[in-house]
Amino acid sequence: MTKDTMTIRQMCDTFGVTARTLRFYESKELLSPLRDGQRRLFTRRDRARLKLILRGKRFGFPLEEIRQLLDLYDVGDQQQTQYRETIDRARAHLAELRAHREDLDEAIADLDQQINWGARMLATMKRKDAAE
Structure with missing residues (x-):
């Protein structure tokens, strides 16, 4: 782990979400953490995406629509x-x-x-x- 990455526990503590939520977002291809063996390491990009995911959810956007918007970043x-x-x-x-x-x-x-x-x-x- 470096100062640019966070563990799943750190992400949970920072954003007030559960590990299950993070794994779910990963399964839906909303987040793509690095792997160090079995450990997930979340990058700055993952943190930025999670902020946008949580904001989108608060505004009532479906996860699929959030994913589509996030994917447009790479255009x-x-x-x-x-x-x-x-x-x-x-x-x-x-x-x-x-x-x-x-x-x-x-x-x-x-x-x-x-x-x-x-x-x-x-x-x-x-x-x-x-x-x-």
């Missing part, structure tokens, strides 16, 4: 294709998230109305029972 045009494609997909995803938020806002408003209606009905019933 050879100084990452222009990767940036362009990432921006396009991010804009589309943001539009979807905003639409979901609008749907959620409507559902929340409807549920609030139903709760208020139910509370009023219950209060009316209690007043009727008390009056009898």
Whole structure:
């Protein structure tokens, strides 16, 4: 191990993920650590990719889409294709998230109305029972 590589334990501690998660990402070809016998050694590139993977997951991107975007790094045009494609997909995803938020806002408003209606009905019933 050198100062430029990290063990699986160091990666777990640094990024707050499990060893199983790292092995899963490796199996999906999202990460490609070096091998020293049975030990995995993660390079700076792996660390950068993991940061992007975790960010993509937080934003709700599927792993396959994250992998496709990461693979564009190697196109050879100084990452222009990767940036362009990432921006396009991010804009589309943001539009979807905003639409979901609008749907959620409507559902929340409807549920609030139903709760208020139910509370009023219950209060009316209690007043009727008390009056009898």
